[in-house]
Amino acid sequence: MSPARPPGVRPSNPGRLATYFHVHLVSDSTGETLNAMAKAVTARFDGVIPIEHIYALVRSEKQMERVLQEVASAPGVVLHTLVDRDLREQLEEGCRRLDMPQIGALDPLVGAMSRYLGAALSTRIGAQHALDHDYFNRIAALDFAMAYDDGQGSLEQLEGADVVLCGVSRTSKTPTCIYLAHRGIRAANVPLVPGQEDGERLTRLKNPLVIGLTVSPDRLVQIRRNRIDNLNANPSSAYTDQEAVRDETIRARRAFERRGWPTIDVSRRSVEETAAAITNLLSEHRNHKIGTTW
Known part of the structure; x- marks a missing residue:
C-alpha cells in the first residue's frame, strides 16, 4: 500500500512524470529573496512542479487573514520571511489549525549568524x-x-567600467552586463564583428578588466538560427553558415589569447553562471591574481 500524499500534492496527468504541489510564499517585503530560495530548493527535485502563490508586502493582520484564506483553499507548504513577530505568530497559528507545514526560510541562517555575532536581529522590514x-x-x-x-x-x-565584455554576436553580452549591474558592477560590452571591430582598441584600457566570451560553433549556429526564426528575418549566409561561424569563433579565441585576456566559455552556461565566473575573475583581478580561463 502506497503512503498517502500530503495535502496539496497531486500527480500529473496519466503518462506524465511530474508531480504538482502548491507552495505559498509569504513576505513582508518584496518577496524576491523568498522566491529565489523557493526556486533553488524545488529545482533539486526531479519531476516536481510547484504552483506558486506569492504574497508580498504582507504587513497587517487583515492582510494575513486573507493569506490564510488562500492557503486553506489551496493546501500546500508555506514558506515565509516575516520580521514582525505578531504577524509571524498569526501565520504559524493559522498553519497549525490548517495542519499545513510552515517554514521560516531564513531562520537557520539568521539564527546561526546571530549566535556567531552575538548580536540582536534588526526588526526593520526590507532592510536589504x-x-x-x-x-x-x-x-x-x-x-x-x-x-x-x-x-x-x-x-x-x-x-x-569595472569590466568590459568582448565577444562575437549572440554570446549573451548584453543580458550578462545587465545582470552584473544588478550587483552593482559597471559592465560594458563590445562586439567582435567580422571585418570590423576586433577589440584592438580595448588593449589601451587601463582600469577595467577585459574578458572574452567564447562559444562553440555548433551552439552559436543553433542560437543564431533560433534568433532569426523568432524574428522571421532573412538569414545572412555568413551569420549562420557553419564554416563561417567556425572561422569567426576561431578568430575571436585567437584575438583573446593574443591579448592575454581571460576567457569564459558560455556555450552551456546560463547568464547567472557566466556572471558568477566574471565576479570571480574580477575579484582576482582586483587582488592582482588574474586567472586565464573559466
Whole structure:
C-alpha cells in the first residue's frame, strides 16, 4: 500500500512524470529573496512542479487573514520571511489549525549568524532594499550598462567600467552586463564583428578588466538560427553558415589569447553562471591574481 500524499500534492496527468504541489510564499517585503530560495530548493527535485502563490508586502493582520484564506483553499507548504513577530505568530497559528507545514526560510541562517555575532536581529522590514549607497550604486551600474551596450562609448568613457565584455554576436553580452549591474558592477560590452571591430582598441584600457566570451560553433549556429526564426528575418549566409561561424569563433579565441585576456566559455552556461565566473575573475583581478580561463 502506497503512503498517502500530503495535502496539496497531486500527480500529473496519466503518462506524465511530474508531480504538482502548491507552495505559498509569504513576505513582508518584496518577496524576491523568498522566491529565489523557493526556486533553488524545488529545482533539486526531479519531476516536481510547484504552483506558486506569492504574497508580498504582507504587513497587517487583515492582510494575513486573507493569506490564510488562500492557503486553506489551496493546501500546500508555506514558506515565509516575516520580521514582525505578531504577524509571524498569526501565520504559524493559522498553519497549525490548517495542519499545513510552515517554514521560516531564513531562520537557520539568521539564527546561526546571530549566535556567531552575538548580536540582536534588526526588526526593520526590507532592510536589504534600503535606499542606501549600494542601492544607488546599482542604479548607476544599470545606467552605465545601457549607455555602453554593444560597442557604444569612447575609450575614455569605458575607463569607468569595472569590466568590459568582448565577444562575437549572440554570446549573451548584453543580458550578462545587465545582470552584473544588478550587483552593482559597471559592465560594458563590445562586439567582435567580422571585418570590423576586433577589440584592438580595448588593449589601451587601463582600469577595467577585459574578458572574452567564447562559444562553440555548433551552439552559436543553433542560437543564431533560433534568433532569426523568432524574428522571421532573412538569414545572412555568413551569420549562420557553419564554416563561417567556425572561422569567426576561431578568430575571436585567437584575438583573446593574443591579448592575454581571460576567457569564459558560455556555450552551456546560463547568464547567472557566466556572471558568477566574471565576479570571480574580477575579484582576482582586483587582488592582482588574474586567472586565464573559466
